[in-house]
Amino acid sequence: MNHKVDLKNLTLPALEQFLRGQGKERFRALQVFKWIYQQDARTFEEMTNISKELRAELAETAYISNLEAEAVEVGGDGTRKYLFNLGDGHAVESVLIPIEGRNTVCISSQVGCAMACEFCLTGTFKLTRNLTTAEIVNQIMAVRHDVRESGEEIRNIVMMGMGEPLHNLDNVIPAIQIMIDGNGLQLSNRRVTVSTCGLVPEMERLGREIPNVNLAVSLNATTDELRNRIMPINRRYPIKALLQACREFPLPGRRKVTFEYVMIGGINDSLDDAKRLLRLISDIPNKVNLIPFNEHKGCGFKAPTQAAIDAFHTFLIDRHVTVITRDSRGGDISAACGQLKGKLEKGKSDLVTV
Ligand code: SAH
Numbered sequence: 001m002n003h004k005v006d007l008k009n010l011t012l013p014a015l016e017q018f019l020r021g022q023g024k025e026r027f028r029a030l031q032v033f034k035w036i037y038q039q040d041a042r043t044f045e046e047m048t049n050i051s052k053e054l055r056a057e058l059a060e061t062a063y064i065s066n067l068e069a070e071a072v073e074v075g076g077d078g079t080r081k082y083l084f085n086l087g088d089g090h091a092v093e094s095v096l097i098p099i100e101g102r103n104t105v106c107i108s109s110q111v112g113c114a115m116a117c118e119f120c121l122t123g124t125f126k127l128t129r130n131l132t133t134a135e136i137v138n139q140i141m142a143v144r145h146d147v148r149e150s151g152e153e154i155r156n157i158v159m160m161g162m163g164e165p166l167h168n169l170d171n172v173i174p175a176i177q178i179m180i181d182g183n184g185l186q187l188s189n190r191r192v193t194v195s196t197c198g199l200v201p202e203m204e205r206l207g208r209e210i211p212n213v214n215l216a217v218s219l220n221a222t223t224d225e226l227r228n229r230i231m232p233i234n235r236r237y238p239i240k241a242l243l244q245a246c247r248e249f250p251l252p253g254r255r256k257v258t259f260e261y262v263m264i265g266g267i268n269d270s271l272d273d274a275k276r277l278l279r280l281i282s283d284i285p286n287k288v289n290l291i292p293f294n295e296h297k298g299c300g301f302k303a304p305t306q307a308a309i310d311a312f313h314t315f316l317i318d319r320h321v322t323v324i325t326r327d328s329r330g331g332d333i334s335a336a337c338g339q340l341k342g343k344l345e346k347g348k349s350d351l352v353t354v
Contacts, residue, residue: 008134067138079330093340104156110163130168136175166202216258222276265302287322
């Protein structure tokens with residue numbers, strides 16, 4: 001058992017508290033924090049502006065974790081899927097999506113997921129465990145390491161990988177605080193998006209603790225009847241309560257809630273659905289992400305036809321809704337929405353190492 005503290009689980013104030021407990025000055029925490037997040041330090045030896053004695057002391061009580069990619073798969077569109085071995089037999093996946101030179105990283109928040117959405121591959125694995133704060137920020141840092149080698153930076157983070165981020169808020173909130181800390185990963189809070197299936201009380205908590213983060217809500221159905229069926233969480237927090245939580249979410253200025261809508265052929269892709277969707281969200285500052293269902297083995301659902309996608313999209317555009325239809329990037333490497341599975345088989349993986 002490792003009883004040392006992984007410093008990547010600590011926000012800057014928590015690191016200050018940890019070092020204060022060891023009788024250290026406050027500015028030491030800032031020094032160490034910058035070494036970790038700005039210089040990518042992985043050992044205390046690298047921290048050359050800190051005395052040898054203090055470095056040795058730190059190494060006694062603490063360590064700095066990082067994630068190594070077990071495998072990386074590169075798609076034809078430049079999308080890269082990473083499989084990270086968590087060291088306990090489990091693994092999670094992250095995806096780098098280069099969109100017009102703006103690198104977006106889609107990260108995971110849990111191993112598996114407890115929400116059991118009927119159409120989602122991760123949901124079929126049930127929840128194995130929450131990721132730690134360190135494991136969440138380390139996904140970004142490992143991808144950043146690669147991206148920086150080609151002289152680029154990461155611009156956006158979307159928590160749309162495996163897991164339900166609001167079901168792991170105790171670790172997700174500190175991770176976001178590290179992401180947006182000007183001394184940490186230095187990402188603008190308008191470039192961090194948390195995607196949820198609709199855990200209403202946790203939406204309130206997120207808004208309270210990190211008021212400026214972007215919110216994406218996976219709506220996916222326009223009636224409680226259908227949503228109850230394909231997203232069991234709806235039985236606890238039905239559409240009306242979910243939309244009320246969206247209205248109350250503290251989005252600053254001219255920002256909008258992103259409504260994700262997975263279009264499933266013959267299930268929720270009709271014009272009547274589009275009409276109901278418009279009615280539901282029209283009094284909330286909104287934009288819509290239409291995600292054509294990605295088929296996966298063992299799931300009876302089908303992708304929508306191109307005609308259904310076009311009709312749905314056009315209906316909303318004509319009524320001045322901002323709509324993006326996802327092009328299922330990374331589809332050729334199973335890195336597309338809802339396709340991540342993070343299975344780590346002993347000694348081998350179904351990914352290609354590059
Ligand atoms: N738990 C969070 C984030 C993870 S899922 C949430 O529910 O928002 C990220 C997005 O992928 C969600 O909008 C989800 O509805 C969608 N998704 C899941 N499985 C999918 C599939 N097979 N095809 C297309 N989108 C899918």
